[in-house]
Each structure stands twice: as structure tokens, then as C-alpha cells.
Amino acid sequence: MNSETREDTPPSRSVMGQGSVFARKFPLLTRSVPILLWALGLEALFVSVRHLVTxxxxxxxxxxxxxxxxxxxxxxxxxxxxxxxxxxPAFAAVIRPLALLPWPLFCAAWFAIEAAALAxxxxxxxxxxxxxxxxxCLPELVVGNIYILLAAAAVVGMRRPxxxxxxxxxxxTTGVGLLWxxxxxxxxxxLQGVGATALIVVVSCAVDPTAWSDWIQFLLANRSGTPDSGVSFVVRCLVAVALIVIAARKQWPCLVAPAMVLASPVLVSVVPWTxxxxxxRLLMDGSTHRERQELLA
Structure with missing residues (x-):
């Protein structure tokens, strides 16, 4: 075995490798997945159009x-x-230059940013x-939340904490991925991830301490106000932490995304699943070159 092969092979079998074995054993089931995805995708398109029409x-x-x-x-x-x-308040400060645009232009720009991240x-x-x-992912693009951006942050965050x-x-709570x-x-x-977050908080708080005080009070006042009850939210977060720990120990970065979904403050619609x-891309981070090619085939 040459040195290039040794460097390209992870110490343990990756999730993508297991998926490749599954695909070879059950080719009919694997080929049916795109059909299911197309059916669900067309349904999402219908729901998105209906949302706008109504x-x-x-x-x-x-x-x-x-x-x-x-x-x-x-x-x-x-x-x-x-x-x-x-x-x-830090998020509002970052998007303030964009918010100088009239609402229709801001809406179009936000849609374009998320669409580009999704692409x-x-x-x-x-x-x-x-x-x-x-x-x-069209329902998320239509409502204009930040779930696509969170997905992008998760991918980038595995290399840039x-x-x-x-x-x-x-x-x-979707920052649970830091526990990886x-x-x-x-x-x-x-420390890089925690330090960057702390630095942003310190700088932003120095600019507007009242807003930060209001936000913390807001979070505390609504800590049990999740739509699916506070108890289930706590349970979801605990499961998310366990999933991150398992993923980190097994070198399965693809589990970071479902852990973030489980830790999402709101989980009563399809949009957070975006x-x-x-x-x-998380699968690619934990795979060999050959396994990547099998995934993309």
C-alpha cells in the first residue's frame, strides 16, 4: 500500500463507506430513493406555491x-x-447594511443569499x-428563515470552528455542534469556536449593552415557550448532545446535521429539517476519495 492510499484512508470505516456497502447489497432500494426524493420535492414545490398563492x-x-x-x-x-x-443583537448589527435596502430588495437579496448557499x-x-x-428546501427559501445558512455554517464550522x-x-441550541x-x-x-463567539459578544455588547440585556431576559422569559413544550425540548437537546458525542467518537460528521435539527428551538414544521x-458535504468530510465518487455516482 503506497503512502497516498494510507493518507486517504480514515482509521475507521466511515458512514459513507457503510452506505456504499448498503447500496451494493440493496441496489433496488437504493435506486428507489431518488424517486422518493422527486415525489417529496414536487410536494414541497406545491406547498411553496400554495403558500404564496393563498x-x-x-x-x-x-x-x-x-x-x-x-x-x-x-x-x-x-x-x-x-x-x-x-x-x-450581533445578528441584527451584521445585516444592518443590507437592511438599508427597501423591503422588496432586502427580501430578494435574502432569497439570493440563501439560494446561493443552497446551491x-x-x-x-x-x-x-x-x-x-x-x-x-423551497419552503425555507419562501419563508426566508436561516436554516440553510445554519447548514452552511455547520459544514464550514467543521474546519473553521x-x-x-x-x-x-x-x-x-443549534450550536450544539461545537461539542464535536x-x-x-x-x-x-x-477554544477557537468559543473564543470567536465571546469576542463577537464582547464587541457587540460594548456597542449596545441594553440590547444584550434585553435579549438575555427575553431568552430566560421564554425558556419553556417552545411549541412542543419545554420538557420535550430539553429531551431533544439531550439526545442531540448524545448524537454529537457518538458522531465525534465514530468520526461520523454527517450526524451533526440531525443533531442540530433535534436541538432546534422550533420543530413543529418541515422547515427546520432543511x-x-x-x-x-459533511459526508465528504468523513470519506475517502473512492467513497466520495460512489456517493456522487
């Missing part, structure tokens, strides 16, 4: 971000209310997989 505006979630970044932050609206802003996430897949998977600050400072580095004993990389779009 009068629900494009970007109903991103409209809250636009309003929040317009001026002084307010955390007066409860989660679930129209235009309720739930994220940290990057599905790029490793062949068209027969990529197109239906893209269609499955600072990217996890995006998850922590928006949908706080703790479970693997990669303390330097964990985070799973990170799986193709």
Missing part, C-alpha cells in the same frame, strides 16, 4: 430581521408572533439527486 407573503421570517435591523432593537413580541425578532451545499450531488433535494458563532448567536471538538479532545479548535442539507 396570500402569505414571501419572506415572512426575513421581514422580522429587516425590521429589527432598521433601528432600535425590541424583544417585546413573543416567539411565534408575526415579525418577532428572536436572535442576538453550494448540493453541488457535490449529481443532478438526479441535487434537483429534488433543492426542491425540498469560528463559524459556529453564527448558530450560537441566532438559534442558540470537546468530544474529540480538540481543545484548541473548541438543516439536513448539510449532510452531503
Amino acid at each position: 396570500g402569505n407573503a414571501m419572506g415572512q421570517d426575513s421581514h422580522a430581521y429587516w425590521l429589527a435591523a432598521q433601528g432600535e432593537l425590541s424583544y417585546g413580541a413573543s416567539p411565534g408572533q408575526r415579525d418577532a425578532y428572536l436572535y442576538s 453550494w451545499l448540493v453541488r457535490p450531488l449529481r443532478p438526479r439527486w441535487a434537483i429534488p433535494v433543492y426542491l425540498l 469560528a463559524a459556529w458563532s453564527f448558530a450560537v448567536l441566532t438559534k442558540v 471538538f470537546a468530544a474529540r479532545g480538540e481543545w484548541k479548535r473548541l 438543516i439536513l442539507i448539510a449532510i452531503p
